[in-house]
Amino acid sequence: MITFTLNGKSICYDGDPSVTLLDYLRDEQGIISVKDGCSGQAVCGACMVEIDGKPRLSCVTKLGKLNGTSILTLEGIPLSVLTVIASAFVKKGAVQCGFCTPGFIMRTKILFQENPNPTRAEIAAALRQNLCRCTGYVKIIDAVELALYNLRTGEISEIDDAGYLPRYKALQTACGRLPFVNDMNKEGLLHAALRFSEHPRARVVKIDSSKAEKVPGVIKIFTADDIPGDHKTGLIQKDWPLMIGVNEITHYIGDVLAGIVALDRKTARKAATLIEIEYEILPPVTDPFKALQHDSPLVHDGQPNLLEQCIVRHGNTDNEFSQAAFVAEGNFTTQRIEHGFLEPESALAEPEGEGLKLFSQGQGVYVDRKQIATLLSIPEDRIRIQQVQTGGAFGGKEDLTVQGHCCLFAWLLQKPVKLTLSREESIRMHPKRHPVSMEMKLACDAKGKLIALKLIATGDTGAYASVGTKVMERIAGHASGAYFVPNVDLISKTVYTNNIPSGAMRGFGVNQVTFAIESLVDELCEKGGFDRWQFRYDNALDAGLSTATGQKLDKGVGVKQTLMAVKADFYNEKYAGLACGIKNTGVGNGMTDESYVKIHFHHSGKITISHGWSEMGQGVHTMAINIFCRETGLPPENIEVVVDTADRLVTGMTTSSRATALMGNAIIDACTSVRSDLKHKTPEQLAGNVYYGKFICDWTTQPSDNNNHQITHFAYGYATQMVILNDSGKIKKVIAAHDVGKLLNRQLFEGQIEGAVHMGLGYALTEDLPMKDGQLVSEKLRDCRILRSDEMPEVEVRVVEVADPVGPYGAKGIGEIGLVPTAAAVANAFYLFDKIRRYKLPMLRD
Ligand code: FES
Ligand code: FES
Numbered sequence: 001m002i003t004f005t006l007n008g009k010s011i012c013y014d015g016d017p018s019v020t021l022l023d024y025l026r027d028e029q030g031i032i033s034v035k036d037g038c039s040g041q042a043v044c045g046a047c048m049v050e051i052d053g054k055p056r057l058s059c060v061t062k063l064g065k066l067n068g069t070s071i072l073t074l075e076g077i078p079l080s081v082l083t084v085i086a087s088a089f090v091k092k093g094a095v096q097c098g099f100c101t102p103g104f105i106m107r108t109k110i111l112f113q114e115n116p117n118p119t120r121a122e123i124a125a126a127l128r129q130n131l132c133r134c135t136g137y138v139k140i141i142d143a144v145e146l147a148l149y150n151l152r153t154g155e156i157s158e159i160d161d162a163g164y165l166p167r168y169k170a171l172q173t174a175c176g177r178l179p180f181v182n183d184m185n186k187e188g189l190l191h192a193a194l195r196f197s198e199h200p201r202a203r204v205v206k207i208d209s210s211k212a213e214k215v216p217g218v219i220k221i222f223t224a225d226d227i228p229g230d231h232k233t234g235l236i237q238k239d240w241p242l243m244i245g246v247n248e249i250t251h252y253i254g255d256v257l258a259g260i261v262a263l264d265r266k267t268a269r270k271a272a273t274l275i276e277i278e279y280e281i282l283p284p285v286t287d288p289f290k291a292l293q294h295d296s297p298l299v300h301d302g303q304p305n306l307l308e309q310c311i312v313r314h315g316n317t318d319n320e321f322s323q324a325a326f327v328a329e330g331n332f333t334t335q336r337i338e339h340g341f342l343e344p345e346s347a348l349a350e351p352e353g354e355g356l357k358l359f360s361q362g363q364g365v366y367v368d369r370k371q372i373a374t375l376l377s378i379p380e381d382r383i384r385i386q387q388v389q390t391g392g393a394f395g396g397k398e399d400l401t402v403q404g405h406c407c408l409f410a411w412l413l414q415k416p417v418k419l420t421l422s423r424e425e426s427i428r429m430h431p432k433r434h435p436v437s438m439e440m441k442l443a444c445d446a447k448g449k450l451i452a453l454k455l456i457a458t459g460d461t462g463a464y465a466s467v468g469t470k471v472m473e474r475i476a477g478h479a480s481g482a483y484f485v486p487n488v489d490l491i492s493k494t495v496y497t498n499n500i501p502s503g504a505m506r507g508f509g510v511n512q513v514t515f516a517i518e519s520l521v522d523e524l525c526e527k528g529g530f531d532r533w534q535f536r537y538d539n540a541l542d543a544g545l546s547t548a549t550g551q552k553l554d555k556g557v558g559v560k561q562t563l564m565a566v567k568a569d570f571y572n573e574k575y576a577g578l579a580c581g582i583k584n585t586g587v588g589n590g591m592t593d594e595s596y597v598k599i600h601f602h603h604s605g606k607i608t609i610s611h612g613w614s615e616m617g618q619g620v621h622t623m624a625i626n627i628f629c630r631e632t633g634l635p636p637e638n639i640e641v642v643v644d645t646a647d648r649l650v651t652g653m654t655t656s657s658r659a660t661a662l663m664g665n666a667i668i669d670a671c672t673s674v675r676s677d678l679k680h681k682t683p684e685q686l687a688g689n690v691y692y693g694k695f696i697c698d699w700t701t702q703p704s705d706n707n708n709h710q711i712t713h714f715a716y717g718y719a720t721q722m723v724i725l726n727d728s729g730k731i732k733k734v735i736a737a738h739d740v741g742k743l744l745n746r747q748l749f750e751g752q753i754e755g756a757v758h759m760g761l762g763y764a765l766t767e768d769l770p771m772k773d774g775q776l777v778s779e780k781l782r783d784c785r786i787l788r789s790d791e792m793p794e795v796e797v798r799v800v801e802v803a804d805p806v807g808p809y810g811a812k813g814i815g816e817i818g819l820v821p822t823a824a825a826v827a828n829a830f831y832l833f834d835k836i837r838r839y840k841l842p843m844l845r846d
Helices: 021-028 079-091 101-114 120-129 138-153 170-174 265-274 317-323 365-376 402-413 423-429 468-477 510-528 532-539 559-572 620-632 659-678 746-765 822-834
Strands: 002-006 009-013 048-051 054-057 070-072 190-196 202-208 218-222 256-262 276-281 306-314 326-333 346-352 355-360 383-387 417-420 436-444 450-462 487-496 576-585 593-601 607-610 639-642 690-697 715-725 731-739 794-800
Touching: 048 101, 054 101, 079 101, 079 138, 079 170, 101 120, 101 138, 101 170, 120 138, 138 746, 190 265, 190 402, 190 423, 202 256, 218 265, 218 402, 256 265, 256 402, 306 468, 317 436, 317 450, 317 487, 326 510, 346 402, 355 365, 355 402, 365 383, 365 402, 402 417, 436 468, 436 510, 450 468, 450 510, 468 487, 468 510, 510 532, 510 576, 510 822, 532 559, 532 576, 559 576, 559 715, 559 731, 559 794, 576 822, 593 659, 607 620, 620 639, 620 659, 659 690, 715 822, 731 746, 731 822, 746 794, 746 822
Parallel strands: 002 070, 190 417, 355 383, 450 487, 607 639, 731 794
Antiparallel strands: 002 009, 048 054, 048 070, 190 256, 202 276, 218 256, 306 487, 326 436, 346 355, 346 417, 436 450, 576 715, 593 607, 593 690, 715 731
């Protein structure tokens, strides 16, 4: 018998002493403020609790060790203390996706006991065990400072009106009361697990489930034979099988061979290990250059390993190079990057009427619905998907992962089923940021005007197409960066291998190519003796000039203004690495970007805004309310935001920094009628009214050799970042000047950029996910080397507003551009310090 106190209540436990405290709290006590972010890897801090006054990770604490202890979760903290800390997190904008926040709040409470008046450095050191992928820790440290001040002084920080709305449902999220998918429960809920392939390329000879079936609690084991409809899904190409069947060949180690449904998750996972698979092992294709050789095995039978080659050419590049005054060139390579969203993939599906209802944390409920319908071979309208707050995504939740399997199992069993990946499985399964090799050559004339650019980029897109071709198209399309280069010869190749697929990740190819071009810009400056700031200013894109794809920019080009925003600091600092960036808003390239909204005034007084974009921490729901209130003058209280396919507001993927721009315009459209009705009616008199709005951009074109009338994207964002080193060569500060078009919510904007800079610094310095022979070198999140709170330098965000002609009120997308210039600015700063040019990321990995 183990006895302990939990949140002031005495507990006598006589079960298995090897059960972790995290599982006990979540499964047996129904406590959801403790999150499972890393499945016992002891790396994320999302499961943090207080044990006898000390911070402890509940995921690695066994119940057998807890006899006589006193345990606290957020549910047991006096409300007065919890409110002070959580309010400070909300007030300071420290809550983005919020998956990490309860862990940080717990750590703050314990820090107050240990050291009630710490310095910022001491706070950063105390938070070291807690990982956040969204905020860059800046606002979290601000929040801890404020919370401790308030606890010391007894003041309560009200959530004040600073001209922007606090994040939607931030307080519930911070306190751990807003359930994520894995926190949800249903009557009779069954639990699923997946069995993954052990080999990146192997023929499956036999799947023997007999031992697994005998495990008590196992309900059913499914294989590819059980899929009623199409076996394959895919965002662009349908090449990704939900499960690999007998006699079929695996394509990577994240391929699923079987699914197990059991009474509980532990049983399902145990049974998954007992399925015996017989393979005929085949040599994997793991090097994209070897994959392009004529004698390479094919990753997909009957399809070349070169999935796509994108070519963009204008002018006479060879001629310009032959006459150039200065030429810089280099071979640059970038690494595979794990998204590291704190919430691993999770889905819960249950029968509803004649169909299914899915609770999802994916990035596109309508796109998911379409794919699931083809798997199950039922009409789309029999599947309803409700988006649940997503614990970070960054592009890594665009492809269908657990949602398809979960729906299949729930559909075939006609029972509610939940499927949540462990951290190891998450790293193994979802697509990553592309590793890319880039041969680049850049030329300017004697006066420092850029005249020509050449690029051959080769991207390892891994086992499945995902959106890899689009990522590589962005590399070509953004190759000239934030500059006008009249002659370009750009080739980007998307190559299949048996590595983990590469797909969407924040920056979508532009980070990679910006590292190359901005490094060469500095090289040209050195060769020609040009001033690095002035050279950039003189070559910067401006109204009337064209991007690499030949799109002539009209209004709203803010590169020069972002350069002006850092000019004084640049000339004052000894080691100031500079880089500019451009990033498209919207998918574009000939595809339609569209958004539909529905605004419903209920008889209860509540107003719901329905749209189709996923809230994953970036603040799209907050922006929906922000824009609605601005348009109508109505207060934000009693407004709810809903993303549910039952509303039939068909929307694409929440991607390419486009959600706020498209949704904002759709809300403005709907509000025209609301405003008109409000002229002669009170809001109460609008009860029962439903207003629809839409915004459709169908005027973009595919990049081509034709230089005329191209609009490859409806908008772009622009930035300049400066990385400043101290006299020892360490990064002391990053200044990020960003053209947002129109600032709608300063706190959300700063939070996005600070988080992106953190991600960009990790990309530049330490992050990697290496593979060898098609296998991961490590499945540990710790080995991805995401920067910790005490590894972050100071980050200063500066706002530049050059109105965009399309975005709502002139606003531009900001989700991705925050890390586009970062790696290059770091590389350029390091070069100033030690005169070593870096061609490979990451630059400081041990
Ligand atoms: S779940 Fe415990 S440290 Fe991540
Ligand atoms: S807010 Fe910290 S991980 Fe999302």
